[in-house]
Amino acid sequence: MSLLERSSLSFLVQGQATSKGSMSGFALERPDGSVGVRVVDKTKGLHGWTTAIKWSGKLEMRRQRLELFAGPVTLKVLFVFARPKKPKNRDHHVVKPDLDKLLRAVNDALTGIVWVDDNQVVEIAAAKRYVRDDGVGDFVGASITVESLT
Numbered sequence: 001m002s003l004l005e006r007s008s009l010s011f012l013v014q015g016q017a018t019s020k021g022s023m024s025g026f027a028l029e030r031p032d033g034s035v036g037v038r039v040v041d042k043t044k045g046l047h048g049w050t051t052a053i054k055w056s057g058k059l060e061m062r063r064q065r066l067e068l069f070a071g072p073v074t075l076k077v078l079f080v081f082a083r084p085k086k087p088k089n090r091d092h093h094v095v096k097p098d099l100d101k102l103l104r105a106v107n108d109a110l111t112g113i114v115w116v117d118d119n120q121v122v123e124i125a126a127a128k129r130y131v132r133d134d135g136v137g138d139f140v141g142a143s144i145t146v147e148s149l150t
Helices: 045-064 100-109
Strands: 008-014 023-029 035-041 072-081 120-131 141-148
Touching: 008 045, 008 120, 045 141, 072 100, 100 120, 100 141
Parallel strands: 072 120
Antiparallel strands: 008 141, 023 035, 072 141
16 A cells, blocks of 8 residues: 555554653764764653654554655644652643653654654644543553645
8 A cells, every 4th residue: 555545644652752852962083083073862761762653653654555755744642641649730741741852752753764854744733641540541652643735
């Protein structure tokens, strides 16, 4: 099945959602003697989270026999977090990680897996919340949907 026959992709990613946030840079000397800068993300757990996103996206792309989305797309993401014993706000996840930084991790992880480049994302709908009180049918992680606009 090609992209033209199917215009959307939905999949779940289980695990602790982690943001792509603050970057640190440090100088390094290259073998030829020139100086460069290495930039790394300081967020713990980011590599594991982005790997889970990539594998989940890749598996669903293969399962549906889809090719990379090449045109404009919309992205919908619901991040679900474990409910702490004493949440600051019972109804809303109003603590870190920030929603925009969570999305940055998803956008970068899906580049080359679901779409060619994250600049193709022209519309985003995103939310973060806690697992429901009853926990029925819920999980910790993210629900991701990508829809082609062409």
